[in-house]
Amino acid sequence: MRSLRYSINVTLDGCCHHEAGLPPDEESMRYWTAQLERADALLFGRVTYAMMESAWRKPATGTWPDWMDAWQLPFAETIHRAKKYVVSSTLGGVDWNAELVRGDVGRAVQRLKQESGEGLWVGGVTLPRALADLGLIDEYEFLVQPVLAGHGPTLLAGLRERIPLELVDRQDFQSGAVALRYRPTRVAA
Numbered sequence: 001m002r003s004l005r006y007s008i009n010v011t012l013d014g015c016c017h018h019e020a021g022l023p024p025d026e027e028s029m030r031y032w033t034a035q036l037e038r039a040d041a042l043l044f045g046r047v048t049y050a051m052m053e054s055a056w057r058k059p060a061t062g063t064w065p066d067w068m069d070a071w072q073l074p075f076a077e078t079i080h081r082a083k084k085y086v087v088s089s090t091l092g093g094v095d096w097n098a099e100l101v102r103g104d105v106g107r108a109v110q111r112l113k114q115e116s117g118e119g120l121w122v123g124g125v126t127l128p129r130a131l132a133d134l135g136l137i138d139e140y141e142f143l144v145q146p147v148l149a150g151h152g153p154t155l156l157a158g159l160r161e162r163i164p165l166e167l168v169d170r171q172d173f174q175s176g177a178v179a180l181r182y183r184p185t186r187v188a189a
Contacts, residue, residue, distance in 0.1 A: 003138035004120045006128045017152035021145030026071040033075040039121035046088040048124030106134045133160050146176035
């Protein structure tokens with residue numbers, strides 16, 4: 001059975017808009033590349049899929065754009081070739097090594113988790129909140145940026161119930177960012 005890990009950049013005040021934190025640097029890109037490599041597949045909602053595809057899909061020419069620095073290429077290559085599942089009721093189809101997931105998201109993700117492998121990785125805002133509400137997330141990974149955004153979507157806003165977590169790993173970055181990895185604590189019945 002594969003575990004499901006939710007990973008996202010977040011500011012100190014809980015904002016998780018992709019432009020609210022610090023711009024990626026070599027250290028954070030190495031970190032995210034290593035995390036993506038630990039997953040068998042990526043799980044995205046429609047909005048996150050579109051955002052990631054626009055930034056990280058290799059152009060038809062086969063050559064990465066000039067704006068991309070050499071230290072970004074390992075991340076770009078990793079996410080480009082990764083298997084992806086896209087949860088959407090409105091998209092007509094997907095490509096970029098992706099498969100569309102429709103219907104009951106809880107059942108679909110439970111089926112994906114029951115497959116053998118290293119794990120699944122989910123990013124974004126709306127889909128992870130729904131999966132957290134369903135108790136399907138096995139690990140939470142936050143790269144906390146030393147920034148106060150003051151606005152924007154916040155981490156897991158609207159969560160139905162409190163989820164107690166235990167810290168399982170911490171990594172400090174030279175930028176002042178901190179990667180924190182948590183697992184939900186299971187309460188004995």
